[in-house]
Amino acid sequence: MTATTKERGRPRKFDRDQVLRLAMEVFLDRGYDGASVGDLTTAMGINAPSLYAAFGCKEALFREALDLYVNSVGPRTLDELGKRDVSARGAVDAMLREAARRFGNGRGCLVVLGATHRTADNEAVFHDLAERRNETQALIRRRLKQGVADGDVSAAVDIGTVAAFYATVLNGLSLQARDGASRKQLLGVVDCAMKAWDGLIGPASA
Structure with missing residues (x-):
């Protein structure tokens, strides 16, 4: 048979x-x-x-x-980066706020918290999750580059470092949520992160 x-x-x-x-x-x-x-x-x-x-x-x-x-949760956050009817700042801000709203249920993000320590038993899973987080950072970097092309991000900006910063904020929201931060507290973190935008990005090019 x-x-x-x-x-x-x-x-x-x-x-x-x-x-x-x-x-x-x-x-x-x-x-x-x-x-x-x-x-x-x-x-x-x-x-x-x-x-x-x-x-x-x-x-x-x-x-x-x-x-x-x-496929069911991630796009609702990362799709904010793809919007072209807002500036790069607006896109990053919307991405972080959508994440804060979603992570505010206290569970955080599976891509961030699925395997926080590499072990002999989870090594393949750990690397898969790390690659997915790197892909998210690459999407932020791409959106910032589009901002340079659109003229709302200075061409002198270190795009890689700024993308790493906002990816770190995004991942940190997940950890804060798991530690018990409320949605209001997470949105406060986003407020702080976006206040840093002008210092990181500088004046937009003409």
């Missing part, structure tokens, strides 16, 4: 998309390392063999949950 025949004869009794979303919630609360297979199966309402049959392993499940998180 082939694997396909077995699958046809023994169909899954759960909605894969639904249990994946439940797994995402567990990873959001506990991170990759803190979420045991038992935690996941309890939340998902399935047993371990079903988890392995549907997703392969815990790491593969995390990667699918991470993709779901990025």
Whole structure:
């Protein structure tokens, strides 16, 4: 009997998309390392063999949950950078404020907090998350470069350093949220970060 025949004869009794979303919630609360297979199966309402049959392993499940998180939550924050009807300052400000609103639920961001320490067991996941954070920083850098082209960012600005600064603020909002900061407090941090804009960017070019 082939694997396909077995699958046809023994169909899954759960909605894969639904249990994946439940797994995402567990990873959001506990991170990759803190979420045991038992935690996941309890939340998902399935047993371990079903988890392995549907997703392969815990790491593969995390990667699918991470993709779901990025595709369902991430764009709402990062899309603010792509808006061309505002200045570079307005785009960065909107990105940070959207993040503060979303992180204000006390859970922070899975891309930032999914695996905060590299271990032998999570090394591949750790590097994947680091690459995703670097991609976010690259998006900020790209938006600042567009600001130079548009004339609202001085051509003399060290774009890389400024992008790193605002990426650090973005990631820090997630950590502050996990530590209990309210949405109001997070928005206050954004206010401070944006007050630094003129000192970092300088007057726009003519």
